[in-house]
Amino acid sequence: MTFLEDEGRKYFLLYLRPIINGTGNYYIESRTRELRRTDVIVDYRGEQYVIEMKIWHGEEYNKRGEKQLVQYLDDYHQNKGYMVSFNFNKKKQVGVREIRIENKILIEAVV
Numbered sequence: 001m002t003f004l005e006d007e008g009r010k011y012f013l014l015y016l017r018p019i020i021n022g023t024g025n026y027y028i029e030s031r032t033r034e035l036r037r038t039d040v041i042v043d044y045r046g047e048q049y050v051i052e053m054k055i056w057h058g059e060e061y062n063k064r065g066e067k068q069l070v071q072y073l074d075d076y077h078q079n080k081g082y083m084v085s086f087n088f089n090k091k092k093q094v095g096v097r098e099i100r101i102e103n104k105i106l107i108e109a110v111v
Contacts, residue, residue, distance in 0.1 A: 004055075005039075005053055005054065005055055005086075008053050008055065008084070008086045009028065009039060009040065009053055012040070012051075012053065012084060013026065013028075013040070016042070019044075020042065020044050023044060023045060024042060024043050024044030024045060025042070025043045025044075026040055026041065026042045026043070027040070027041040027042075027043075028040060032071075032072060032075035032076070033075060034071075034075060036068075036071065036072065036075065038050060038051075038052070038072050038076075039051055039052050039053045040053070041076070048076060048078065049081075049082060050069065050072050050073055050076055050078055050081045050082065051081070051082045051083070051084065052065055052068060052069040052072065052081065052082070052083045052084070053083070053084045053085075053086070054083065054084070054085050054086070055085070055086045055087075055088075056085050056086060056087035056088070056089065056092070056110070062085065065083060065085075066083065066099070066101055066106055066108075067101070069081045069082075069083055069104075069106060070101050070102060070104050070106070073104050079103065079104055079105060080104070080105045080106075080107070081104065081105075081106055081107070082106070082107045082108075082109070083106055083107070083108045083109070084108075084109050084111065085108065085109070085110045085111070086111055087110050087111070092110060093110065094110050094111060095109070095110060096108065096109045096110075
């Protein structure tokens with residue numbers, strides 16, 4: 001069975017919907033001014049959250065995802081963004097970490 005990014009987004013939104021219900025909105029694959037497609041944008045209680053989702057394909061692929069998220073943050077004039085990585089390796093390290101790239105803070109969650 002192949003797990004696609006779209007499936008991961010659906011599971012994430014199933015979790016998110018009850019939290020933002022009536023208090024916020026989310027947008028899937030919104031386009032930036034440079035016509036790049038973001039995975040999920042959440043508007044909640046006056047704040048905007050830019051979320052990138054990836055399936056783990058190694059460290060190099062992950063680094064590209066981080067750079068992509070930094071570009072989205074620039075497009076949306078945000079300093080903090082979120083990345084969810086779906087990792088199916090048996091020896092993966094799950095958890096949340098904070099990293100800094102350029103002047104941005106990225107919160108990465110590995111599940």
